[in-house]
Amino acid sequence: MRAARIVQLLLLLQTRGRLTAAQLAEQLEVSVRTVYRDVDALHAAGVPLYGEAGHSGGYQLLEGYRTRLTGLTENEAESLFLTGLPGPARELGLGAEVAAAWLKLTASLPPELRDRATRIQQRFHLDAPSWYAEPDDTPALAAAADAVWRERRIHIHYHRWRAPTEVTRTLDPYGLVLKAGRWYLVAAGKRISTYRVSQIRELTVLDEDCRRPADFDLAAFWQSYLDDFDARRHVGTATIRVSPELRGNLVDAVEPAIHRAVEETASAPDPDGWVTATVPVEKMGHAHRLFLGFGADVEVLAPAELRDRITRSVAALARTYSPG
Structure with a gap:
């Protein structure tokens, strides 16, 4: 185990250049003290590795040194x-x-x-797109990827859902993310934002360098974006009763946040097996369509406005489907 870790440490320095003990510890998921011991072992083995103290210091291999320890394990x-x-x-x-x-x-x-x-x-076959959705048409994707890779600024004509719906932007592209079969461009204009690639109507790669921060972490930004997206779209809560039949299939019927909320807040089942729970909801129209779609397996208790809207919809359906 230690030998494999030391080889990994050596390869990290070979591929990434200078790294601090703290950075190596984070990558190897060990303590800084363990990194110090592993570095001592490399010194003892004659590896030309040196360290520099200070804020911009760290460990580094002697320029030109390359290891041949690059064989792959079975896994x-x-x-x-x-x-x-x-x-x-x-x-x-x-x-x-x-x-x-x-x-x-x-x-x-x-x-x-x-x-x-x-x-x-x-x-094994990995299929990225989600169910029940056509894949996006992304004619601008290859050009966006080229700009990201070559660190070139871009100018786009973009269609968005809020007014004004047609906008132009000059952007520094930082990266591309594939989420459930849909491509998103992470780029900076006045601020760092995300753009759905299928909504880019035109994209021109400019002959200007992109100012990409050296410490920008695409994965960390994307996770922060997802967290913020959930916080913004869940604008309230609803109290609902759920049938035992629907509860057993809820994991496949709703998004994880709602399923998780039902399991965390569910009351003890009543004599018929129904539970009462408080769940996050988006805007009233979205919540209305969501719970109405479950028919008689969900009863909305609160808020009153949502219950009233569903009551009116049920009454309209009854009139539509009444005989004669």
Whole structure:
């Protein structure tokens, strides 16, 4: 275990350059003291590794030093073939390159690992798009990806849902995110924002460098964006009664936040098995459509406005479907 960790530390320094003990500890998921011991072991083994103190210091390999300890374990070789998403790669204009890289990687593996990798490809398939939704049409995706990669500023004509619906923006593109089959561009204008790539009507890559902050973390920004999105769209709560039949299938019927709220706030079941719970809701119109869609398996108790809207809809349905 320690030998594998020391090799990983060495490869981190080889691929990323100077890193502090704290950064290495975070990457290796160990304590800083453990990093110090591993560095001492590398020194004892004759690895040309040196450290510098101070705010901008850290550990670094002597310039030009390269290790040959880059062989793949069985699990590592298998995991590489699980990360491939040929559909998104094609959308980015990299389908041929990914296929060629996989061929080269497969050819470089020893026979036993090559067989395991082939079995992984034959037995597992990753499909990114969500159910019940057509994939986005993203003609601007390849150009956006090129701008992100080459760090070039872009000018876009963008269609959005709120007025004014047609806007133009000059942006510094920071990254692309694939979420449930939909591509989003993370870019900075006056502030860092997200843009759905399918809504970009025109995109021009400018002959200007993009000012991308060196410490920008795309994954951390995206998680923060998702958290903020949930906080903004859940504008209130509703108190509902849920039938035992629906509760048993709720995990597949509603978003995780509502299912989680039902499980966390559910009362003891009544004699018929129904429970009362408080759940987060979006705007009144969305909540009205959501709970009305569950028919007689959900009763809205509060707020009164939502209950009244559903009552009127039920009465209208009764008139529509009444005989004669």
